Amino acid sequence: MAQSALDIAETRHGPICVLSLSGRIDSSNASTLSTSLAALFEAGEKAVVVDFASIAYLTSAAFRALLVASAQAEKNGARMVLCGIVGQVRELFEMGGLLKAFNIHASRDDACTQLG
Amino acid sequence: MHSGGDQLTNSSETRTVQLTIHNELSEIEQIRDAVDRLGGELNVPTRSLIQLQVALDEIVSNVIRHAWPSGGAHQFRVRVTLGPKAAEVEVIDDGKSFDPRHAPPPPDLPAGEELPAGGRGLAMLSQLVDSIGYARVDGCNRTTLKKNW
Numbered sequence: 001m002a003q004s005a006l007d008i009a010e011t012r013h014g015p016i017c018v019l020s021l022s023g024r025i026d027s028s029n030a031s032t033l034s035t036s037l038a039a040l041f042e043a044g045e046k047a048v049v050v051d052f053a054s055i056a057y058l059t060s061a062a063f064r065a066l067l068v069a070s071a072q073a074e075k076n077g078a079r080m081v082l083c084g085i086v087g088q089v090r091e092l093f094e095m096g097g098l099l100k101a102f103n104i105h106a107s108r109d110d111a112c113t114q115l116g
Numbered sequence: 117m118h119s120g121g122d123q124l125t126n127s128s129e130t131r132t133v134q135l136t137i138h139n140e141l142s143e144i145e146q147i148r149d150a151v152d153r154l155g156g157e158l159n160v161p162t163r164s165l166i167q168l169q170v171a172l173d174e175i176v177s178n179v180i181r182h183a184w185p186s187g188g189a190h191q192f193r194v195r196v197t198l199g200p201k202a203a204e205v206e207v208i209d210d211g212k213s214f215d216p217r218h219a220p221p222p223p224d225l226p227a228g229e230e231l232p233a234g235g236r237g238l239a240m241l242s243q244l245v246d247s248i249g250y251a252r253v254d255g256c257n258r259t260t261l262k263k264n265w
Contacts, residue, residue: 024169026144026148026169026170026173026177027141027144027173027176027177027180028141028142028143028144028145028148056166057166057169057170058170059170059173059174059177059237059240060174060236060237060240061173061177061237063236064236088163088166092170092240095240095243095244096236096239096240097236097239098236
């Protein structure tokens, strides 16, 4: 099984901020994701990509964090898109009824192009 | 933090772990790590183990978040048994009466419409496991899950 911790790496592609997530997101650590996303929007970021390609699995705690962040982005006039939603992670998004709730792109490049 | 009460029972084909945990979300790490360890020992298929971990997170976090509305420190028991073809979970808490089988299905709305942030976990639970059992016994909720693979 994959690593227990949730790691969040931040990189910049011009005006776009990319958060690359790895590990797993569950009720014990989803607040870390919430805090990171909230800090970005509070700092004035207007274009954020959240990359799930290295996430082994997530629970509804992650969905809660993403929905709150999405509302905050909209309130701040920012855009947040997701990528790397494949395999088990995609299946869990589907179970949560959330595939249509976010702007999801096939790859990081596609996501950055959309926001660029 | 470790709350104690961790008991491990092994046989040639099954592994059981029983934990007594506090009503704090950080305690879920104990369950996650124990199930990872046992799943690895029994070579549980990765997809099944992931779905079991998600199901455990949903049911245990629901107890932690909602079983004691007035707050305070509480403990409850989680037992997980892994076998060659299935897992069985039992969660016993003395919080308010709650039957997780009555959770509504998750909404699925187009992008642009705001969704409520919570309330999705138990709807996912029924898709992650093969059966959910519930009984109110001696003032406690006894919730059971079974997942085959």
